Amino acid sequence: MPDAPQDLSPRDRSGTAARLVRAYLQLVATSTRWSFTGDSQAIPILLQQSGSPPHGAIVAFWHSSILLVPSLWRWARTANPMLALRVLISRNRDGRLIADAIAPWGVGCIEGSSNRKGKDKGGARAFRQALRAVHGGETLVITPDGPRGPAETVQPGTMTLARIARCPVVPIGAASGSLRLPTWDRLALPLPFTRGAIIYGTPLGPDATDSDLAAALAASSRAARQRWLTGRLAPSERLWALTGTLLAPALVIMLRVRLARGRERAGRLRERLGLTPLKRPRGRLFWMHAASVGECRSALPLVEAMLERHPRASILLTTATVTGADILADHRATLSSDRACRLFHQFIPYDVPRWIGRFLRHWRPEAALFMESELWPGIVAACYRRGVPVAVINGRLSDRSWGRWRKHASLARRMFSRLDFVAARSEDDAARFAALGVAECHQFGDLKQSAPPPSASPALLEVVRSTCGSRPVLLAVSTHPGEEEEITAAATLIREDCPDLLCIIVPRHPARADDIAARLGSVPRRSRNETPSARDPIWLADTLGELGAFFRVATIAWIGHSMSAPGGGHNPYEGVRLGVPLATGPHIGNFADAYARLGESVAIVADASELARWAVPLLKGPALRAAVAADASGRVPGHIPGHTPVPAPLLTRINAMVSP
Incomplete structure (x- = not known):
């Protein structure tokens, strides 16, 4: 035994x-x-x-x-x-x-x-x-x-x-x-x-x-x-997640519609569902999200600074629009091979729990940095539950966003309290973020001041310059519904003193081009490779990614989304950096600090007649134009090619939010 x-x-x-x-x-x-x-x-x-x-x-x-x-x-x-x-x-x-x-x-x-x-x-x-x-x-x-x-x-x-x-x-x-x-x-x-x-x-x-x-x-x-x-989902967040799940089939259909309208990229729709053929790079990975063109340009100096500060880390930059993707692609082509291979792009998934979960499981970011105001409750909650710290960079809350979040106080407080910190653009923005539950708010300045001007390829710039010739150019940038008529009326008044004026209209959303053309009459359109003749007063620049070329041929420029309430305005620093005298409408609340910094060097005009009265002396006086442009440029830190003047305290705070 x-x-x-x-x-x-x-x-x-x-x-x-x-x-x-x-x-x-x-x-x-x-x-x-x-x-x-x-x-x-x-x-x-x-x-x-x-x-x-x-x-x-x-x-x-x-x-x-x-x-x-x-x-x-x-x-x-x-x-x-x-x-x-x-x-x-x-x-x-x-x-x-x-x-x-x-x-x-x-x-x-x-x-x-x-x-x-x-x-x-x-x-x-x-x-x-x-x-x-x-x-x-x-x-x-x-x-x-x-x-x-x-x-x-x-x-x-x-x-x-x-x-x-x-x-x-x-x-x-x-x-x-x-x-x-x-x-x-x-x-x-x-x-x-x-x-x-x-x-x-x-x-x-x-x-x-x-x-x-x-x-x-x-x-x-x-x-x-x-x-x-606070990592546990509140009832309001569960309702949000359920709504996203129920809407998932409709979102897939909407993707197909957006693709047909040119707002999505063929072959990349699966990215909106959290799927990707790309492999995650080894080592540390930062996730940055910039919704569209403006946010993407603001993010570029920060991208370069972080690639320099973390030589072994990678950055995944997501955008919500194809225009933002184009901005990043152009910038990536200017980077050294070492940095370019550490910079990735994806389209951000829609805020559906299953899709966001796929995205986070695949990329496993160490930190998430959202530019300006692009925040989604489900995404923030998913990051928080996975231990991924989230921050808002260059944070802003417009009057409209502020009012909307206050109406949904329960959901807003839960989401904003989960943010690691917010780097706000202004005191007002910081106060609003704090009121919504953000525990730590800083002011490191507006990154739009550090962003480079929009680029333009030599070939494109040659085409635009040859088209405009020696004609004085009034450039209307980022126009919104109703503003094209005001600009056209102003151009008509200006031509009484400058008969060869060419007015180039760049709508904020080129998809509106058919409607704009129907209202303005027969105008040549850049998207159809149509060029204005010497008699054409208007050129409709209904394309994406070409604003840099139009700014470089402009004599003066007017910035849209500002003529009628509620408006909000757009970034003035792009034109300032390229030495173009600027005007805008009175409704510029989203960029109030930027315009306050620029002072009287940017004209505020209420209607077509005021725009014409401002424009004529500048169009006829080269010395006056140069003085106005120099005054505006002197109020903003200069941009040095290859240099990223991102505030050092911001980089230090970002570094502190991640596991070392």
């Missing part, structure tokens, strides 16, 4: 238990969608990076979170494989179990705790070992309320060690889907396949007190729990 099984020795049982604990913690760490965020000052300390204090540091968290913090270790060790870490544990069976469980991860332990009832617990010896470890550059992990509590009450020792070692203390808060065990501290047993949040607080100096540490730990823990709680 076979021998009877032998009982496992205490050491064997302890080893088995440690392996089980380690396997479970590894499962939790790898299957949980963690988000890591907090004070950027803590990152170099946590990672022992160059520039951090010469000695080590102390990382503190409540004892109830002890099973969640291995995920922080995994995050930090991935960024710095040479990270040296020691954990202070108690000299008992539970402490040894933890030591055995984490030893294979390269984590050292120091055994000891405060003496109790005259019994030596190894506290003095542990204190000396901890002091040597910190002086040696290691990071020491401590639970200030452990090992026996009271829970969330700082016991003497942590800040004493920090004062003697002259090292910082980083408070950590953690929260995830967990079970609370009936222990003295209600220990959190994390569940796998859930979401979690770890917040690193502002580092405390060595002169901070126990009360300071208790307050910092409480704040970090509250922030972590709040971030975890």
Whole structure:
């Protein structure tokens, strides 16, 4: 008969238990969608990076979170494989179990705790070992309320060690889907396949007190729990997601209609459903979204700055329109091969949960940067639940958007509270974002000031110049319904003094060209390769991506979406950079700060007669034109080719929002 099984020795049982604990913690760490965020000052300390204090540091968290913090270790060790870490544990069976469980991860332990009832617990010896470890550059992990509590009450020792070692203390808060065990501290047993949040607080100096540490730990823990709680979908968000799902078939039909109208690209419709044939590049990937032409041009300096700042990272830039895609394609052709191969383009998927999920699973961005005001609740929620921090760059909220979000306060507050930060264009924009729930708002200036002017190929520019000849040109840019008639009336008045005037009308949406032509009569159209004769007063430039050429031949220009309420205006900096005297209508609320900066160098005209009175002296006076253009250019920082004058604090803040 076979021998009877032998009982496992205490050491064997302890080893088995440690392996089980380690396997479970590894499962939790790898299957949980963690988000890591907090004070950027803590990152170099946590990672022992160059520039951090010469000695080590102390990382503190409540004892109830002890099973969640291995995920922080995994995050930090991935960024710095040479990270040296020691954990202070108690000299008992539970402490040894933890030591055995984490030893294979390269984590050292120091055994000891405060003496109790005259019994030596190894506290003095542990204190000396901890002091040597910190002086040696290691990071020491401590639970200030452990090992026996009271829970969330700082016991003497942590800040004493920090004062003697002259090292910082980083408070950590953690929260995830967990079970609370009936222990003295209600220990959190994390569940796998859930979401979690770890917040690193502002580092405390060595002169901070126990009360300071208790307050910092409480704040970090509250922030972590709040971030975890807001990751769950609210009823308004569930309704939004359900609406998107139900509308999915109609959106597919709409894609076909848009394709027929030239608003989509053949062969790329699947991108709107979150599908792509492209492979995700290795390493870090930033996702930037710029809806259309204006946002895309604003994003270009930031794209170049980030490619330079992160030489091993890639950028995925999504657009909502084909015109935005064309802007990026033209710019990509000007980049070096190294940078061009790290810049990708996709059309952004519609805000349908299944489609956005596909997109995020494939690209796995480390951060999402949305330009100006292009925000969708489902996309923001999906990023938040996957631990992808979201920021708004060059953020603006027009009167119309502000009113619309206020009408849907519940959905808006939920979405805006999930933003990591907003870099607003103006004080008014920052105040509106804050009122909608954004916790952190900055003002780093308007990136449109840094954007290069629209480009023009030499071949296209030659065609346009030969067409215009020596005729004075009034360029009407980004016109909206009703404005073409005003411009035509103004051009008629101007021709009384300048009979050879050519008025080039560039509608904001070229799809309106048939309607415009029907209202203006027989006019040559650029989309049909029709050119104006010497007698034609109007040329309808109903094409995409050619504005740079038209600006370069313009004598003066007028910027649309501004003649009648509510309007909003358009970006004036493109014309300013190309030295073209500008006018606009009075309804320019979306760009009020830009026009205020430019002052009287941009004329505000209320109707066709005022536009004509402004235009005639400039058309007949070259010296006056040059003076007006120089005045406007002097009010805006110059653009140096190959240089990206993006504010350094903005780049620093973006860098702080991602896992290092």
